[in-house]
Amino acid sequence: MRDVDTNRRFFVKNSIKFLPYLAVGTFIYPLVSYVRYEEIQKVSIAIPLLEIKSNITKIGKVLVYKKEKEVVVYSAHCTHMGCILNIDASKERFVCPCHSSEFSYDGVRLKGPAKRNLDIISSHIKDKILYIG
Amino acid sequence: MPYMISWITVALFNVSIFSGLVVAFVYKPSLAYESVQKLTFLVPYGDIFRELHYFSSEAFLVMTLVHVVLELRKKEIVISATSWNYSLLALGALFFVMFTGYVLKADLSGLSAGEVALSLLKQTPGMNFFLPLFEDTSLFVWKFYLWHILFLPIILVYALLLHVKTFRTKMWSIGLGVSVLCMVFFTMPRDIAPDMMGVHVTGPWFFKGAENLLMFGIHPVVVDVVMFFPFALLVCYFYKPFWRTGIRIVLILWSVAYAIFSFI
Numbered sequence: 001m002r003d004v005d006t007n008r009r010f011f012v013k014n015s016i017k018f019l020p021y022l023a024v025g026t027f028i029y030p031l032v033s034y035v036r037y038e039e040i041q042k043v044s045i046a047i048p049l050l051e052i053k054s055n056i057t058k059i060g061k062v063l064v065y066k067k068e069k070e071v072v073v074y075s076a077h078c079t080h081m082g083c084i085l086n087i088d089a090s091k092e093r094f095v096c097p098c099h100s101s102e103f104s105y106d107g108v109r110l111k112g113p114a115k116r117n118l119d120i121i122s123s124h125i126k127d128k129i130l131y132i133g
Numbered sequence: 134m135p136y137m138i139s140w141i142t143v144a145l146f147n148v149s150i151f152s153g154l155v156v157a158f159v160y161k162p163s164l165a166y167e168s169v170q171k172l173t174f175l176v177p178y179g180d181i182f183r184e185l186h187y188f189s190s191e192a193f194l195v196m197t198l199v200h201v202v203l204e205l206r207k208k209e210i211v212i213s214a215t216s217w218n219y220s221l222l223a224l225g226a227l228f229f230v231m232f233t234g235y236v237l238k239a240d241l242s243g244l245s246a247g248e249v250a251l252s253l254l255k256q257t258p259g260m261n262f263f264l265p266l267f268e269d270t271s272l273f274v275w276k277f278y279l280w281h282i283l284f285l286p287i288i289l290v291y292a293l294l295l296h297v298k299t300f301r302t303k304m305w306s307i308g309l310g311v312s313v314l315c316m317v318f319f320t321m322p323r324d325i326a327p328d329m330m331g332v333h334v335t336g337p338w339f340f341k342g343a344e345n346l347l348m349f350g351i352h353p354v355v356v357d358v359v360m361f362f363p364f365a366l367l368v369c370y371f372y373k374p375f376w377r378t379g380i381r382i383v384l385i386l387w388s389v390a391y392a393i394f395s396f397i
Contacts, residue, residue, distance in 0.1 A: 019291045026284040058328075081347055082252035083245045086330045097334045098245050099348040113350040 045132040049125065056087050056105060062121060062132060063087070063094065065105050073123040073132050074107050080114035094118070135203045137304070142200055143297055144308025145193040150286070152186035152312075162278040165239030166327055173324075181316075188315035189308070194231055194339070197224065201367075205381060210371060216296050217371045223292035225364060226285050228339065233281035235337045239274055240324035242334040247277060249336065249347070256353040342394040363387055 047059065055066045061084060063074040074094075076084050083098035093110065094103040101112025109117050123132045159176055161168040172179040201224070204210075210217065236247040251268055254260045269275040294300070302308075325332055336344050346356050363384060370380050 016294065019287075019294070022287055023291050026287050029279065029284075077248070080252075081353075082248040082255075083334075084248065086332070088331065095331075097241065097332055098249060098344070100333070113348055 047130045047132070049128045049130055052130065056089070058085075058087060063118075064130070064132075065107075071123065071125060071130055072107070073121045073130075074118040075121055077119070078114055079109070079116040079118060080112065085118075135200070138196060138200055138203065139297070140302045140304045141307050141311065142193060142196040143293075143300060143302045144304040145189050145196055145311060146293070146308075147300060147302070147305065148189040148308045148312050149186060149193050152182050152189055153282075155182045156186050157282055160237070160278075162237075162272060162274050165237065165274045165278075166324075169238050169240075169324065184316045184321055185312055187321050188319065189312040190231060190234065192311050192315055194227060197227060205370070205384070212296075214371060218368075219292040219295040221364065221367055223289055223296055224367075226289040226292060230281060230285040230289060232337060232340070233277045233285065236277045237274055237281055238324060239327070241327050241329055241332065242322075242325055242336070244273065244327055245334045246336040246340075247273060249344070253353050253357065257357050258354070260357065338395070341396075342391040345394045345397050359391075 045059070045062075047064075049071075052064055052066060052071075057064045057066075058076060061076045063076045063085065065072045065074065076094075078085055078096040078098070078101050080096065080099055080101050083096050085094040085103070086097050088095045088102075091102075092105055094105070096102070096112060096114070099113050101114035102110040103114070103118050104110055107118035107120060109115070121132055123130060125131070156172065159168055159172040159179060169183075172183055174180070212220070232246070232250070236243045236250070251264065254264045254267065267276050267280070325334060335341060340360075343356050343360050346359065347353065366380050366384055366387075369376060373380075
């Protein structure tokens with residue numbers, strides 16, 4: 001049998017040679033996902049109106065404001081840096097937990113670094129069910 | 134002394150990697166917050182491994198910054214251009230991996246930090262090209278998870294190997310000891326449930342300055358420039374020997390200003 005001239009140092013050295021390929025390989029997945037990326041995913045959510053008990057409800061990343069005769073749905077993302085807004089019932093405001101922007105229940109920007117009012121998401125009511133999106 | 138600090142830093146990196154491997158067995162991106170809570174409160178010794186991973190990583194970052202400062206104090210750079218460039222790549226990857234780890238805990242502060250990062254990318258012209266590398270509309274933490282456990286560690290290990298040549302260190306026990314001491318003397322920030330109301334959240338400590346700049350209404354592009362500025366200076370530091378004194382002064386001024394903004 002032929003003697004193979006190998007040792008630990010030789011093994012490690014040769015293993016390291018493959019690392020650049022592996023490093024390049026790490027960018028393949030993001031590249032593929034970039035090509036296949038769809039920015040807007042339209043998802044419709046249906047919520048029975050009976051389940052919305054208070055006049056302000058946070059459902060995932062949307063805020064539902066039940067006025068007397070209509071329902072308005074806002075994106076819960078702050079218009080400044082996108083943090084998910086909290087509901088401050090005592091002040092009747094939406095408050096950003098990150099940078100303290102504040103919005104009224106009507107979605108109007110009141111204070112903080114946010115420059116825009118809240119984004120309204122299209123919604124409609126049919127057979128006592130609220131359809132969002 | 135600088136020699137010892139370098140090797141303790143490498144030891145801390147080893148501790149971080151091995152404790153991270155244990156944590157990764159329990160972590161599930163589809164149930165991110167729940168799995169972190171399970172690890173912390175239900176899995177035997179899970180909290181110890183989580184804290185070990187947290188503190189060894191934090192100590193690794195702090196020691197890396199100390200190492201950078203000590204090297205910049207020297208009159209001459211003793212490493213090659215390749216080693217210098219890879220060390221900068223490793224430094225960038227380190228900040229990045231720390232940040233993705235912060236997002237992965239998936240509590241309110243982690244998720245908010247992720248949202249802010251995505252928003253920064255969206256609002257910076259040219260940077261929004263990178264958005265699909267991080268944004269996942271179906272599972273928020275998924276791509277942060279891939280970066281944290283796969284892409285960044287590979288980049289970090291590769292860049293560090295070219296910089297330090299070997300991960301073998303005789304200071305294993307010191308690295309482990311420093312992590313355990315941190316566990317004893319410091320408290321890990323508590324997780325905030327994602328649906329918790331009426332709380333103020335912040336990002337990781339090293340981005341607090343940038344976060345406060347955003348709070349003051351500074352444009353995201355300016356904040357990006359502020360964050361990448363020291364890296365640009367460190368690139369110039371090697372290739373422009375005559376600028377070194379000036380760069381040192383600017384780096385000190387930047388650090389002081391950033392620290393002030395962090396504590397406001």
